[in-house]
Structures are given as structure tokens and as C-alpha cells.
Amino acid sequence: MYKETTSSKIVKWSLIGISIAFVVLMLLLPLITVIAEAFKQGFDIYAKAVSDNYTTKAIWLTLEATLLAVIINTVFGLSAAWSLTKFQFKGKKILTTLIDLPVTVSPIIAGLIFLLTFGRQSPIYPLLQDWDIKIVFAVPGIVLATIFVTFPFISRELIPVLEARGNDEEEAAALMGAKGWTIFRKITFPHIKWAFLYGVVLCAARAMGEFGAVSVISGHLRGKTNTLPLHVEILFNEFQYVPAFAVSSILVMLAIVILIARSVIEYRGRKKI
Amino acid sequence: MYVELKNINKHFGNFKASDNVSFGIEKGKLIGLLGPSGSGKTTILRMIAGLENPDSGEIIIDGKVINNVPASKRGIGFVFQSYALFRYMTVFENIAFGLRVLKKSENEIKERVAELVKLIGLEGLENRYPSQLSGGQRQRVAFARALAPNPQLLLLDEPFAAIDAKVRQELRHWLKEMIAKLGVTSIFVTHDQDEAIEVADEIIITNKGRIDQIGKPLDVYSKPKTAFVASFFGQPSIFKDYNKFHSFDTIPNVDQAIVRPEFVKVTKKNEVQKFKNSAEEGVVTDVAFRGSGIEITVLVNGETLTARRSFDEPSISVGEKVDVFIYRLFVTVGNYAFLLENKSIREPIVVI
Amino acid sequence: MKRTNRSVIPGFGLTTGITLAILGVVVLIPLASLVVFTAQMSFDEIIETITRDRVLSSFRVSFTTAFIASFINAVMGIILAWVLVKYTFPCKRLIDGMIELPFALPTAVAGIALTALTADTGLVGGFFAKFGIKIAFTQIGITVALVFIGIPFVVRAVQPVLEKLDPAYEEAAGVLGASRSRIFWKVIFPEIVPAALTGFGLAFGRCLGEYGSVVFIAGNKPFETEIAPLIIMSELQEYDYASATTIALVMLVASFVTLFLVNLIQTRNTKILKGGA
Numbered sequence: 001m002y003k004e005t006t007s008s009k010i011v012k013w014s015l016i017g018i019s020i021a022f023v024v025l026m027l028l029l030p031l032i033t034v035i036a037e038a039f040k041q042g043f044d045i046y047a048k049a050v051s052d053n054y055t056t057k058a059i060w061l062t063l064e065a066t067l068l069a070v071i072i073n074t075v076f077g078l079s080a081a082w083s084l085t086k087f088q089f090k091g092k093k094i095l096t097t098l099i100d101l102p103v104t105v106s107p108i109i110a111g112l113i114f115l116l117t118f119g120r121q122s123p124i125y126p127l128l129q130d131w132d133i134k135i136v137f138a139v140p141g142i143v144l145a146t147i148f149v150t151f152p153f154i155s156r157e158l159i160p161v162l163e164a165r166g167n168d169e170e171e172a173a174a175l176m177g178a179k180g181w182t183i184f185r186k187i188t189f190p191h192i193k194w195a196f197l198y199g200v201v202l203c204a205a206r207a208m209g210e211f212g213a214v215s216v217i218s219g220h221l222r223g224k225t226n227t228l229p230l231h232v233e234i235l236f237n238e239f240q241y242v243p244a245f246a247v248s249s250i251l252v253m254l255a256i257v258i259l260i261a262r263s264v265i266e267y268r269g270r271k272k273i
Numbered sequence: 274m275y276v277e278l279k280n281i282n283k284h285f286g287n288f289k290a291s292d293n294v295s296f297g298i299e300k301g302k303l304i305g306l307l308g309p310s311g312s313g314k315t316t317i318l319r320m321i322a323g324l325e326n327p328d329s330g331e332i333i334i335d336g337k338v339i340n341n342v343p344a345s346k347r348g349i350g351f352v353f354q355s356y357a358l359f360r361y362m363t364v365f366e367n368i369a370f371g372l373r374v375l376k377k378s379e380n381e382i383k384e385r386v387a388e389l390v391k392l393i394g395l396e397g398l399e400n401r402y403p404s405q406l407s408g409g410q411r412q413r414v415a416f417a418r419a420l421a422p423n424p425q426l427l428l429l430d431e432p433f434a435a436i437d438a439k440v441r442q443e444l445r446h447w448l449k450e451m452i453a454k455l456g457v458t459s460i461f462v463t464h465d466q467d468e469a470i471e472v473a474d475e476i477i478i479t480n481k482g483r484i485d486q487i488g489k490p491l492d493v494y495s496k497p498k499t500a501f502v503a504s505f506f507g508q509p510s511i512f513k514d515y516n517k518f519h520s521f522d523t524i525p526n527v528d529q530a531i532v533r534p535e536f537v538k539v540t541k542k543n544e545v546q547k548f549k550n551s552a553e554e555g556v557v558t559d560v561a562f563r564g565s566g567i568e569i570t571v572l573v574n575g576e577t578l579t580a581r582r583s584f585d586e587p588s589i590s591v592g593e594k595v596d597v598f599i600y601r602l603f604v605t606v607g608n609y610a611f612l613l614e615n616k617s618i619r620e621p622i623v624v625i
Numbered sequence: 626m627k628r629t630n631r632s633v634i635p636g637f638g639l640t641t642g643i644t645l646a647i648l649g650v651v652v653l654i655p656l657a658s659l660v661v662f663t664a665q666m667s668f669d670e671i672i673e674t675i676t677r678d679r680v681l682s683s684f685r686v687s688f689t690t691a692f693i694a695s696f697i698n699a700v701m702g703i704i705l706a707w708v709l710v711k712y713t714f715p716c717k718r719l720i721d722g723m724i725e726l727p728f729a730l731p732t733a734v735a736g737i738a739l740t741a742l743t744a745d746t747g748l749v750g751g752f753f754a755k756f757g758i759k760i761a762f763t764q765i766g767i768t769v770a771l772v773f774i775g776i777p778f779v780v781r782a783v784q785p786v787l788e789k790l791d792p793a794y795e796e797a798a799g800v801l802g803a804s805r806s807r808i809f810w811k812v813i814f815p816e817i818v819p820a821a822l823t824g825f826g827l828a829f830g831r832c833l834g835e836y837g838s839v840v841f842i843a844g845n846k847p848f849e850t851e852i853a854p855l856i857i858m859s860e861l862q863e864y865d866y867a868s869a870t871t872i873a874l875v876m877l878v879a880s881f882v883t884l885f886l887v888n889l890i891q892t893r894n895t896k897i898l899k900g901g902a
Contacts, residue, residue, distance in 0.1 A: 016714050027773070076648075173370065215837075248738070
């Protein structure tokens with residue numbers, strides 16, 4: 001690197017200035033706004049809003065949907081990563097494309113397709129009715145939509161790591177007669193541990209925050225099919241600003257936890273390699 | 274024959290990796306599979322191991338056709354090119370892995386691993402991770418890991434490729450000794466002719482998916498049967514019309530003549546040389562120092578030849594006119610190679 | 626699906642089976658039902674729906690705001706990536722971590738926060754209101770929300786490219802006597818353009834479909850601040866599934882085309898870098 005000149009210093013600090021201003025204005029200020037608005041009328045009002053019955057129910061539903069989405073996507077992500085990186089087969093490219101497809105679909109459309117599949121006008125609706133299965137405007141629909149929008153989040157973290165590493169170690173273990181589960185647990189998993197955690201964190205972040213898709217499929221039944229983001233919407237639209245921001249502050253805190261977890265995982269993961 | 278391949282064919286898409294490959298290996302031998310990259314040598318090794326399956330043909334180990342025996346049941350030890358050591362396991366756990374799969378008792382495992390660690394001379398490093406070992410040490414661990422379950426056949430894929438030149442030399446000797454001591458039938462793949470000649474009891478030369486020649490290192494080197502083998506070894510100078518050089522028999526339909534450096538004698542004009550009369554004049558175009566001597570490039574009759582001289586001989590400089598005598602050369606007709614001796618060697622020397 | 630070559634590694638049947646089963650239930654069947662549903666509609670019906678004035682204007686609002694927001698993000702993304710890779714300054718790690726906030730913060734929260742901030746009574750909105758500029762409940766507000774959503778895309782696309790850029794490369798140009806600005810425009814900029822375009826495309830695709838953060842700040846006035854996803858939503862609330870599906874289809878096609886172009890840029894770029902034809 002060559003020496004800094006005065007003009008390059010000006011460029012440097014003005015670029016840094018622009019960047020910091022942008023981040024503060026676009027990212028930090030909204031965060032502060034949420035907290036400030038939440039506590040506008042004092043801590044008591046805040047505490048009441050957060051501990052409200054509907055809020056607690058929304059928290060539980062959000063956690064339930066997030067947990068299920070993470071579990072299903074974990075099973076899917078690990079299976080897909082194993083299948084796509086350990087074997088050569090026809091149709092692999094198409095499969096990869098299909099897995100990535102959901103993130104390119106607008107959340108609203110994601111909700112819509114589940115509505116069309118399981119809703120009133122669907123050919124299988126009578127069947128579902130006979131068996132007394134409710135999907136649309138019910139918890140299963142919310143879970144399905146959440147899985148859809150976070151679908152590739154775990155697999156796409158794992159696949160590049162496994163691809164870059166090759167299959168030598170697994171082949172060596174298999175040659176010595178190790179079973180699939182042993183190979184995965186003892187040989188493969190230690191390599192993908194951090195990437196996997198990273199994917200889980202991203203998946204959880206998106207799952208708990210999903211709004212559009214869940215909004216379409218939930219039917220907005222307060223206390224029954226309301227997740228936290230939907231609860232925020234209802235409160236906001238009812239001009240209950242303080243409760244809306246109070247509930248939001250829970251999500252802000254979760255988001256900050258996720259950001260910190262993400263940084264830590266990224267740092268640990270890098271160090272390990 | 275302990276290991277036998279019969280009419281093996283293998284395709285990868287349009288690429289023919291094995292073209293009717295057949296050969297046999299005796300028990301206890303150390304075999305080198307030698308060939309340029311893409312010649313199908315690694316494919317053969319991987320098929321024996323069960324990592325790939327032949328399209329047709331039979332693989333027989335110890336009298337049994339093992340085509341349908343899963344890789345893990347073939348009783349084979351495999352050393353991967355990049356070693357494929359388990360990076361998240363210690364040296365001990367790496368070597369113990371195969372034994373654990375066989376559900377050996379903890380005592381047995383400890384004993385066997387200790388024995389192997391001693392054999393490879395890495396005592397005290399059992400608790401290190403592969404990343405904390407040098408290239409040569411990793412290779413030894415890979416070797417021990419493959420040997421731990423007592424395989425009847427050991428396969429090594431380019432075992433020295435990832436090691437730097439100096440350590441490589443040492444490891445070659447070590448491996449040869451080790452395998453001789455253990456008496457385990459072994460096959461290793463290499464693209465390095467020196468390595469194959471130095472280490473192997475017998476060399477199998479692969480070319481474009483076919484087996485070109487099988488034999489003892491010296492035989493394969495000095496009596497090549499095919500055009501490919503003749504040109505593969507040494508540092509050959511290859512040209513078309515060998516009749517430019519006199520005193521060689523003329524045979525019809527020759528495609529190429531191949532001259533190795535040790536076939537050529539370059540002498541200064543004032544030096545005494547037995548076959549001076551049959552020598553031809555050449556001009557030195559390059560003189561290069563090699564570790565083992567001096568390499569001289571000469572232009573004779575419009576062809577460029579390479580020859581060697583020792584450091585003890587009088588020095589030769591670029592541009593100097595010299596006498597060049599060719600003792601023998603290989604000529605190829607179609608796929609076959611023949612050795613031609615310079616006739617003047619057999620003729621009585623006429624002293625004027 | 627058939628394996629072209631048997632592998633020694635176990636688990637092909639199991640993992641591929643699970644993959645296909647979950648993919649089928651979660652992605653393929655729902656997407657297929659969209660196709661089935663569309664197939665039942667007549668062509669005239671489709672044309673009639675998407676040429677409604679209100680729908681057309683929503684497309685226009687969606688595309689222009691998404692484009693402007695992605696463009697702002699492309700410029701800011703390059704600057705941010707540059708600052709984060711090339712300079713050291715206090716709080717750098719914090720800024721770097723903040724970039725990811727739009728991925729972590731639920732869009733609805735971002736939506737109401739930006740609305741509160743940019744409304745006439747808000748901190749930023751109040752400032753601009755003095756000059757007669759309204760942000761919330763206008764297309765400017767939509768753009769602001771989309772800028773927020775799209776921040777990480779360009780930064781995270783350009784950052785690795787800048788990190789991998791060999792310093793010797795710049796130094797070589799410096800030794801040859803090129804001025805700093807010349808080095809940037811002639812040497813570095815061409816290197817980061819494909820990555821920036823990729824980030825732009827991804828951000829654009831995301832912005833087109835964005836709903837949560839926009840719905841609050843937009844005000845949702847027909848012909849003015851109504852975006853396409855919002856029209857879909859209101860059609861659904863009126864149980865007009867046919868119209869909703871038709872509009873969704875147009876948006877899907879748009880995002881697939883965007884994705885296709887992004888892939889095209891990426892393949893071309895890797896080809897150039899690898900030296901292939």
C-alpha cells in the first residue's frame with residue numbers, strides 16, 4: 001500500500017461519513033424509534049402491553065411456528081445437503097433450482113399458493129373436511145407457510161461447505177465399513193457444525209419475523225392464529241401505537257440476539273477452519 | 274494370482290476410462306500402476322476398492338469374484354491421495370476408527386493402535402490432530418489407518434503426490450520397507466516414472482484406458498513393447514526420419530524414432546571415442562547443469578538430441594562443434610516399439 | 626431419480642427420499658396448485674384482470690419504487706462494502722453487523738418503525754415536512770422501506786469480491802503511474818460491477834415482492850401508493866382468488882426473469898474469471 005495523500009484522506013473520511021450516516025439513519029434510527037415509542041408512556045404501560053393475554057398467545061404461536069420450521073428445515077437441509085453433495089444423479093441441477101425457488105417468491109404469493117392448495121376452492125378441500133383437518137386459517141397453514149419462506153435457509157449454508165471439502169473422508173470411513181449415521185455423526189457433522197448453526201439462526205430469524213405469507217394464510221384470528229408480527233399489525237391498525245411498539249420491541253430484542261449470535265457463529269466458524 | 278482383473282470396461286459419460294483391462298497380481302507383491310493423468314490408473318484402483326463399479330468384466334480377489342461385494346466388505350485398506358484423514362479426530366482416533374467399526378474391545382484397540390503408531394514412528398503424537406502434523410507424518414497416519422484392520426490388500430492412490438520432494442524420497446524407501454516387512458499385497462498409483470521404478474516390484478503401465486505393458490521395472494524401462502511405453506520413460510528426443518543417422522538397420526513403415534539421453538554419446542573433437550568414425554558432427558545449442566551431471570542439447574542432422582556428461586569430463590560450451598554417437602534407438606511401427614542397435618558397435622573397429 | 630454411479634457412501638435412498646418428500650409437500654404441490662388454478666382461467670379473463678387501471682398502476686408503483694430503491698442500494702452498497710473492506714475506523718465491526726439487520730428484524734416491525742419515523746410527526750418526517758416534502762404515505766415512503774429491506778444484498782455481494790481483490794493488482798496499476806481515481810474506475814470498478822449487478826438483481830427481486838414493511842408506510846391509496854402485493858392481498862380479502870392468482874402470476878414471472886438475469890450475469894462473470902469461452 002502506498003502513502004495516503006491529503007485528497008485520499010478526504011475521500012476516505014467522507015466515504016466513512018456517508019456510510020455511518022446511512023447506517024444510522026436507515027438502520028439504527030428505526031431501532032431506536034421502536035424502543036422510544038414502546039416506552040413513551042412509561043414502563044407500566046409497556047409491561048402491561050407485553051404481558052397482555054393476546055401478546056403471550058402470539059409469542060407462543062410464533063415460537064411454535066419458528067421451532068417447527070427450524071426442525072423441518074433441519075431435517076430437509078441435512079438430507080438435501082447429503083443427497084446433493086455425496087452422490088451424482090440425474091436431475092440434480094433441477095433439484096437445486098427447485099430448492100432455491102421459495103426465496104424468490106413474494107411472501108404474499110407464498111401464502112396464496114397454500115390458500116389455493118388447501119383452501120375452500122381446492123379439490124382436496126372436501127377430503128380435508130371429511131377428516132376434519134384444518135390447514136388454512138389455522139396453525140398448520142401458518143407452519144407450512146413459514147417452512148416455505150425459510151425453505152432453503154439451512155441447506156444452502158451446508159451445501160457449499162460440503163462441496164468445497166469433497167467426499168474423501170466419508171469414502172474412507174465407508175470403506176472401513178462405517179454405517180451412514182456413524183459417518184454423518186463422527187465425520188461430516190463436525191465440519192458443518194458452524195454452517196449448520198448459522199443456517200438455523202437465519203432460518204429462525206426469518207421464521208419468527210415472517211409477515212406476508214402468514215398474513216395471507218392466518219385469517220387473523222386474534223388469540224388463535226396471530227403470530228407476533230400479525231399482532232403488531234392489528235395493534236398498529238387499531239391506532240394502539242404504544243402496545244404495537246411494545247410488542248415490536250420483543251421482536252427487536254430477538255433480532256439483536258440473532259445478530260449477535262450470527263456474528264459469534266461466523267467468527268467461531270472462521271476460526272475453526 | 275491373488276488379485277485378478279478380467280476384461281474390465283468402464284465409461285464416464287463418453288470418456289472410456291478402462292478399455293478391456295486384464296491383469297493379475299501375485300500375493301505379497303508391491304505393484305505400481307503407472308501412467309499419465311487421464312490414463313485410467315486411478316479408475317482401476319477405485320474399482321478394485323469398490324469405490325467405482327466396472328460396466329463389465331470381473332474383479333477377483335483371492336479366488337472370489339467381488340464385483341457385487343460392497344467396498345466395506347472387501348477387506349481392503351485404501352490410502353487416499355490427499356490422505357482423507359478425519360480432520361476432527363486425533364491420530365489415535367483416526368487409526369482406531371476402522372477397529373471401532375469392527376467393534377473391537379477397547380483393550381484390543383489400544384494395543385493395535387500403539388503397535389501401529391510405533392511402526393510408523395509417531396510415538397508421542399497420538400493426541401495431535403491431522404492439521405498439527407507435517408505432510409510426511411500425515412501420510413504415515415493414513416498408512417497406519419488403512420492397515421489397522423489388517424487388510425489383505427493395500428491400495429494407495431498417488432501416495433507421495435502431496436509431499437515435497439525431499440521428504441518424498443525418504444518416504445518412498447520407508448514405504449517399500451514397511452510393505453516388504455508386513456508382506457501385504459499392495460498396489461499404488463503414480464504418474465511419476467522414477468517413483469514407480471524405485472518402489473514397485475512390478476509396474477503396470479496404463480495408457481488411454483488400456484494396459485500397455487506389465488513387467489519388472491528394469492524390463493519395462495529397457496524393453497518397451499509399445500510406442501507409448503518407449504516414449505514415456507526417460508527424457509526422450511523424438512523425431513521422424515532416423516535414416517539421417519547412419520549405421521542403423523532400415524525397417525519399413527517406421528513412424529518415429531525415440532532416443533533417450535543415455536543412448537547418446539557426445540564428445541569433444543579432441544577427445545578419444547571408440548566409435549569416432551561412426552560419429553556425426555553436431556552443434557551444441559544448450560548446456561545445463563542438473564543435479565546428477567550436465568545435460569547437453571545438440572543439433573545433429575537437423576534433429577535436436579539430449580545427452581548427458583559427467584562433471585568430471587572436459588567442459589563443453591554452447592556453439593561448440595562436437596561428435597555425436599548414437600548407441601541405439603527405439604523405432605515405432607504403429608503401436609509397437611523395436612530396439613535398433615548401432616551396427617558399428619558390432620563391427621570390428623578400423624584403426625587408420 | 627437414478628444415480629449414474631453407485632457410491633460407497635450410504636444414505637442415497639433415504640436422504641433423497643426425505644428431500645423429495647418435503648420438497649413435494651412444501652414447494653411442488655403448492656406451486657402446482659397455482660398452475661392448476663391458472664389453467665382453469667381463460668386467457669381473456671387473465672388479460673382483463675391485469676389490464677385493469679388499478680392493477681396496472683400498482684405494477685407501475687411496484688416496479689419504479691423497487692427499481693429506484695435497488696439503485697440507491699447498489700450505490701450505497703458499493704460505498705459501504707468499500708468502506709468496510711478498505712478502511713479501518715471505530716465501530717467498524719458494529720456497522721458490519723448492523724448491515725444484516727434487515728434480515729433479522731421482522732418486516733412488520735421495520736414497517737411501523739419507518740412509518741413512525743417518517744410521518745409528519747416523526748423525527749425525520751417532521752424535518753422534511755418543513756420543506757413541504759412528505760415521506761410516509763407517498764411513493765418516497767415506499768422507496769425508503771424498500772431501501773431498508775434491500776441494504777444487505779449489494780453489500781454482501783460486493784464485499785467478498787473486494788476482499789479477494791489482490792492488492793498487488795492495485796499496486797501494479799499504481800506503479801504504472803495511474804492516478805487513484807483512474808485505478809478505481811479502470812481497475813477495481815469493472816471487477817465489482819458483476820457482483821453489484823447480482824446484488825442489485827437480488828434486491829430488486831426481493832423489493833418487488835416485499836409486503837410487510839411497505840404496507841404500513843405506503844398508505845395504500847389506489848393509483849398512488851398501492852403496490853402489487855397489496856392488490857393481491859385485497860383481492861384475497863374479497864375472496865376473488867382468480868384475480869389474485871393472475872396478478873401473482875405476473876409478479877412470479879417478473880421475479881423469475883430477474884433471477885434468470887442474475888444467474889446469467891453470474892455465469893458470464895465466472896466464465897470471464899476462469900478464462901473459459
